[in-house]
Amino acid sequence: MSRKVEVFIPCFIDQLYPETAFNTIKLLERAGCEVIYNEAQTCCGQPAYNAGFWDEAKEVGAKFLKDFSDANYIVSPSASCVGMVKSGYSDLFTNSIEHNTCRTLQRNIIEISDFLVNVVKKEYFGAELVGTAVYHDSCSALRECKIKDEPRKLLSHVGGLEIVEMRDQETCCGFGGSFAVKFEGISSAMAEQKIKNAQAVHADYIISTDASCLLQLQAYIDKHHIPMKTMHIVDVLTSGWANI
Known part of the structure; x- marks a missing residue:
């Protein structure tokens, strides 16, 4: 039985390195995963967050939380964006209406090499x-x-x-x-x-x-x-x- 994973392709890769995005899906499929890609996904909000525009980052982040489910691993070919969700979102969403959704996604999101070695074990x-x-x-x-x-x-x-x-x-x-x-x-x-x-x-x-x-x-x-x-x-x- 294949494992369902949702893939998060950062805006950076989407715009500048689309081949890496396609290769991410190929790699996950070879690892035995069923890959789900939500075409509505955009950015995690990191650029705004790092520049100090936390209100704007929260707006983008809120969309991110809606674009992914809480049922699967969310795998990304970007440690930077995974780090943003795992750490930066705590600043943006702690004690907010999205608090619980945020915590679940923080547990589920994982960088691809981490996922392959420690979850798929391949x-x-x-x-x-x-x-x-x-x-x-x-x-x-x-x-x-x-x-x-x-x-x-x-x-x-x-x-x-x-x-x-x-x-x-x-x-x-x-x-x-x-x-x-x-x-x-x-x-x-x-x-x-x-x-x-x-x-x-x-x-x-x-x-x-x-x-x-x-x-x-x-x-x-x-x-x-x-x-x-x-x-x-x-x-x-x-x-x-x-x-x-």
Whole structure:
């Protein structure tokens, strides 16, 4: 019997990385899940929340709470958005009319690598990607979702891929949403340091659970014509399937 899951595709991925969204569904289906996608879903409210516009964030968040049921896991390819629901929603909805609904969804929402390893308990998906890669621990994955080993376990089963650790592994990439706009110089310097650390271990790829981090790092890579590529973990885990 397949497990029903509802998938939350963040607005960021919907607009900029739609292929990652499609690959998320393919990956969950290969894991034996029946995937439900509510086309009415939009944003979790994180941009407004981080910028201090809590009333606007609450309005968007209230819609999020209505767009998902309380009966299934809600799986997302974004630790950042999962972290927003798990933590930020406590600020927005505690002791409100949505309090109980919020608590249920906070228990049900989960980042995809966490879901695959700890709920489905499946780590091998027949993926192939030749090269050397570093895994970038996003701030949200580490600190809000408590994810560290799960992505590495999944990546260890990708054929042809060598995962190496880099210096300052857990340091922020410098994106931080509006931080990259307000403090462009600091943000760029942080991205530069992360890329240089990846270059030092001869990485071909930088892999992460957060597309926003990858956008930040890929922009620096493109600007400086560096022979390196960023990839979302979902895209890595669905690589090479046509060859199977």
